[in-house]
Amino acid sequence: MSEVFDVVVVGAGPGGLAAAATAAETGLKVCLIDDNPAPGGQIWRSSVLKGPSADAAGWMRRLAERQVEVRSGCRAVVAGGLTCAGARTLRLESQRGYADIGFGALILATGARERFLPFPGWTLPGVFGAGGLQAFVKSGFQIAGKRVVIAGTGPLLMAVAANLRAAGARIAAVIEQAPWPQLAQFSSWLAFSRPGKLIEGAAYGLKLLGVPCRTGAWVTRASAAGAEVEQRLHSVTVSTGRDSTEIETDLLAVGFHLVPNTELAQLLHCRLEHGYVKADAFQRASVERIYGIGELTAIGGVEKAQVEGRIAALAVAGRFEDARALFPARDRWMRFARRLDAAFALREELRTLADGDTTVCRCEDVTQKELAGCRSWREAKLHTRCGMGPCQGRICGPATQFLFGWSAPAPRPPLFPVEIAALEEPFAQAVVETGQPVSSSST
Amino acid sequence: MHRTIAISVNGTPLEVPSGATVAAAVLQAGATSRVSVRGEPRQPLCGMGICYECRVEIDGRPHQRSCQILCLPGMQVTTE
Numbered sequence: 068m069s070e071v072f073d074v075v076v077v078g079a080g081p082g083g084l085a086a087a088a089t090a091a092e093t094g095l096k097v098c099l100i101d102d103n104p105a106p107g108g109q110i111w112r113s114s115v116l117k118g119p120s121a122d123a124a125g126w127m128r129r130l131a132e133r134q135v136e137v138r139s140g141c142r143a144v145v146a147g148g149l150t151c152a153g154a155r156t157l158r159l160e161s162q163r164g165y166a167d168i169g170f171g172a173l174i175l176a177t178g179a180r181e182r183f184l185p186f187p188g189w190t191l192p193g194v195f196g197a198g199g200l201q202a203f204v205k206s207g208f209q210i211a212g213k214r215v216v217i218a219g220t221g222p223l224l225m226a227v228a229a230n231l232r233a234a235g236a237r238i239a240a241v242i243e244q245a246p247w248p249q250l251a252q253f254s255s256w257l258a259f260s261r262p263g264k265l266i267e268g269a270a271y272g273l274k275l276l277g278v279p280c281r282t283g284a285w286v287t288r289a290s291a292a293g294a295e296v297e298q299r300l301h302s303v304t305v306s307t308g309r310d311s312t313e314i315e316t317d318l319l320a321v322g323f324h325l326v327p328n329t330e331l332a333q334l335l336h337c338r339l340e341h342g343y344v345k346a347d348a349f350q351r352a353s354v355e356r357i358y359g360i361g362e363l364t365a366i367g368g369v370e371k372a373q374v375e376g377r378i379a380a381l382a383v384a385g386r387f388e389d390a391r392a393l394f395p396a397r398d399r400w401m402r403f404a405r406r407l408d409a410a411f412a413l414r415e416e417l418r419t420l421a422d423g424d425t426t427v428c429r430c431e432d433v434t435q436k437e438l439a440g441c442r443s444w445r446e447a448k449l450h451t452r453c454g455m456g457p458c459q460g461r462i463c464g465p466a467t468q469f470l471f472g473w474s475a476p477a478p479r480p481p482l483f484p485v486e487i488a489a490l491e492e493p494f495a496q497a498v499v500e501t502g503q504p505v506s507s508s509s510t
Numbered sequence: 511m512h513r514t515i516a517i518s519v520n521g522t523p524l525e526v527p528s529g530a531t532v533a534a535a536v537l538q539a540g541a542t543s544r545v546s547v548r549g550e551p552r553q554p555l556c557g558m559g560i561c562y563e564c565r566v567e568i569d570g571r572p573h574q575r576s577c578q579i580l581c582l583p584g585m586q587v588t589t590e
């Protein structure tokens with residue numbers, strides 16, 4: 068028998084934490100699930116040196132006061148249909164096995180991942196995602212004294228540079244592909260906003276410290292040193308389109324802004340718009356009793372995620388007036404999100420970085436020249452196994468979309484590779500009904 | 511002082527701070543995580559459970575996503 072909650076929140080980043088606490092404080096029975104070892108999502112990932120983030124801890128205290136059930140190390144892999152109690156179910160997988168959970172309303176707060184674009188050498192040991200390297204450092208990798216080049220695009224690069232420097236790294240350069248005029252429009256707006264001030268502060272701090280920050284430049288190659296099996300990153304080549312320079316480095320942290328993790332929403336038949344989950348003013352997705360918040364609805368940062376989480380929770384509780392009071396703040400962050408997209412739009416030159424031998428699909432080692440002959444993602448999958456490895460196209464999908472204009476087909480269950488047994492069992496009957504009925508009425 | 515945990519990576523003892531993930535330990539040991547289909551050495555990429563480049567054997571269980579797993583005392587990690 069599986070337990071049923073009034074509200075299940077998937078994703079314990081800023082958005083999911085705010086949604087779970089707000090819902091619980093209206094008296095609803097809430098369960099918050101997340102696949103990381105601890106709550107916090109990406110930005111509030113706890114650090115082995117500094118401990119859990121104070122922001123995350125603040126929300127966690129509110130969750131504890133309301134006895135919200137928090138399940139970490141647990142991922143939603145399959146969605147079930149209606150049960151006799153009218154609730155739907157999710158199948159969760161963890162190290163301990165799997166469990167089913169029923170929900171009256173479901174708030175999706177699955178966040179975003181980095182976009183990776185292939186270029187020669189990007190599979191070498193020593194090359195990491197930008198947020199990726201930051202995550203490894205927070206979780207125990209000692210970077211003190213190591214030379215790091217940070218490259219790609221997006222406000223994350225400056226945040227990562229500042230954080231890695233604080234952890235003792237020697238930042239050899241920050242390389243942003245967006246041209247300065249495109250960024251300047253954004254930065255004049257930035258000066259008046261809070262996240263803007265943070266980004267600007269980081270950039271200013273780095274300049275003071277003499278870290279070379281270049282805009283309108285990108286990494287065209289990562290080169291290795293060492294024998295065949297011992298190959299490690301040795302240097303990167305940086306181009307501005309007119310000239311190129313080589314920078315020696317120990318590590319390269321490279322990411323091209325973020326893409327939303329829409330797979331679970333898609334599995335639940337929620338409609339997407341421009342690649343994001345389509346949500347109305349109360350954060351309701353196109354499927355009844357399912358809500359989308361945070362990076363899922365637009366890449367807009369930590370404040371947007373939290374205000375959307377609160378709106379969704381209040382809407383679930385039927386407190387529409389309270390939710391409405393938060394619309395102006397949310398709308399401001401939505402405008403910020405659109406400006407982010409425009410400021411960090413990818414330049415054309417990046418489409419031609421991969422040469423024929425560059426690996427595009429890392430799981431199955433499929434190269435650019437194998438894919439160049441295919442007309443669609445489907446054809447590529449059939450002929451080359453691109454996207455058929457364990458990441459299920461999460462890394463190569465956004466890359467092939469940019470390189471070839473392919474759109475990935477809707478994901479199929481399970482959302483992540485699971486043990487066969489977890490799939491074959493029928494869904495448990497969800498019959499335990501608790502808490503107050505969930506409002507699904509519109510206003 | 512932060513508490514540390516003793517594990518082993520490919521038979522070599524390693525001290526990591528408590529709360530460290532296995533992926534961070536693998537990087538700290540200077541190891542690669544897996545060997546790709548065409549035989550290339552790989553290291554963890556995304557740090558958030560998405561890319562599967564961090565798969566290693568932990569206490570005899572193969573293909574574990576090491577960026578999502580915390581180190582425990584005495585853990586034996588084997589990379590490809």
Ligand SMILES: Cc1cc2nc3c(=O)[nH]c(=O)nc-3n(C[C@H](O)[C@H](O)[C@H](O)COP(=O)(O)OP(=O)(O)OC[C@H]3O[C@@H](n4cnc5c(N)ncnc54)[C@H](O)[C@@H]3O)c2cc1C
Binds near residue numbers: 082107143181199
């Ligand atoms: C790698 C990375 C590093 C970042 N670092 C910074 C930074 O230093 N500074 C900054 O300002 N912004 C940073 N950002 C951006 C920041 O993450 C967002 O602005 C903010 O965290 C968005 O909050 P969210 O709640 O929407 O999603 P997130 O914080 O992304 O949280 C989503 C959570 O859902 C979980 N999840 C996803 N799918 C499932 C599933 N099927 N089952 C269970 N759980 C699931 C994820 O593991 C994650 O914990 C980073 C983003 C990334 C991708």
Ligand code: FES
Binds near residue numbers: 556565578
């Ligand atoms: S580093 Fe990407 S899944 Fe672990």
